[in-house]
Amino acid sequence: MEASSIKESLQTSGLRCTAQRYAVMAFLTDHKGHPTAAEIFKAVNRVDPRSSRATTYNNLRDLVKAGLVREVAVEGRAGRFDLEGMRHHHFVCDRCGNVEDVEWYDLPKPRARSLGKRVVRECQLIFRGLCAKCAGRSSR
Amino acid sequence: MEASSIKESLQTSGLRCTAQRYAVMAFLTDHKGHPTAAEIFKAVNRVDPRSSRATTYNNLRDLVKAGLVREVAVEGRAGRFDLEGMRHHHFVCDRCGNVEDVEWYDLPKPRARSLGKRVVRECQLIFRGLCAKCAGRSSR
DNA sequence: GGCTAAACTTAGATATAATCTAATTACTTG
DNA sequence: CAAGTAATTAGATTATATCTAAGTTTAGCC
Numbered sequence: 001m002e003a004s005s006i007k008e009s010l011q012t013s014g015l016r017c018t019a020q021r022y023a024v025m026a027f028l029t030d031h032k033g034h035p036t037a038a039e040i041f042k043a044v045n046r047v048d049p050r051s052s053r054a055t056t057y058n059n060l061r062d063l064v065k066a067g068l069v070r071e072v073a074v075e076g077r078a079g080r081f082d083l084e085g086m087r088h089h090h091f092v093c094d095r096c097g098n099v100e101d102v103e104w105y106d107l108p109k110p111r112a113r114s115l116g117k118r119v120v121r122e123c124q125l126i127f128r129g130l131c132a133k134c135a136g137r138s139s140r
Numbered sequence: 141m142e143a144s145s146i147k148e149s150l151q152t153s154g155l156r157c158t159a160q161r162y163a164v165m166a167f168l169t170d171h172k173g174h175p176t177a178a179e180i181f182k183a184v185n186r187v188d189p190r191s192s193r194a195t196t197y198n199n200l201r202d203l204v205k206a207g208l209v210r211e212v213a214v215e216g217r218a219g220r221f222d223l224e225g226m227r228h229h230h231f232v233c234d235r236c237g238n239v240e241d242v243e244w245y246d247l248p249k250p251r252a253r254s255l256g257k258r259v260v261r262e263c264q265l266i267f268r269g270l271c272a273k274c275a276g277r278s279s280r
Numbered sequence: 281g282g283c284t285a286a287a288c289t290t291a292g293a294t295a296t297a298a299t300c301t302a303a304t305t306a307c308t309t310g
Numbered sequence: 311c312a313a314g315t316a317a318t319t320a321g322a323t324t325a326t327a328t329c330t331a332a333g334t335t336t337a338g339c340c
Contacts, residue, residue, distance in 0.1 A: 073213035103254035114243035117272035132257035
């Protein structure tokens, strides 16, 4: 995603394009490896202007709410973030906690009845198990 | 799930049926509301024999690994647990963090190629948004 | 029954993750 | 420019989960 494109998508979502917020988007654009909030925070602070922890977390939350960023929660570990955009599913490794992309394919929708009055923001398909690297190391 | 049935499924999984472990299974059997580890810990400690925090967490992990219990990770909040068994999908509320069941329906599998050498333990479909209760309260 | 190894449990300390607080700064709109 | 709203900040605080190191129980074997 280019600079102008980031700016535009922020504004379309009703979010100001602040330096700190932009930095989060830019980092996610360049790093497709599903970074944690801590990693993003650290990365953003190698740039100027810097950003506080609270701001990084606030921005990530706002961006998720706006549908620009997606969060994958991982049990007992920090959540991972990536840009919405190219659709894909996720694979979470039980052992190392890494999050990987799984090629997108369409999913059937649930019957309207079974969702009732709930308002669905998104739907994630998550595979869990051992990533190729950890599976190789067997049960050690 | 009955007492003997819990005992049996533990043994089939190669886990000893200890009082503490049994208590976790029994609690999950009786409480379908996707409790957190902290809630389970607290509940188990109203029974005898009691169980330490570490044991509760250890047992939950072992039970998940054995495929008897499922964990749903929630961003920024405690994970929620329920018994495997009756299959269902999940809905996680953005606002209150509650986890609810969504009627089961079959999902297409990914192409073998797109999973590569990964070893899949399970696959979860998770809807996110506002639960009926929180949606009612609107954007307040 | 007694022995042994492995599985299990424990209390509390520690680590990790994320949010909160209260004050400040920076936009944006009229 | 004035004023209101949005955003940011440092650091404290809370929440969640794991670790440690020692003790206990169990299953299998003789």
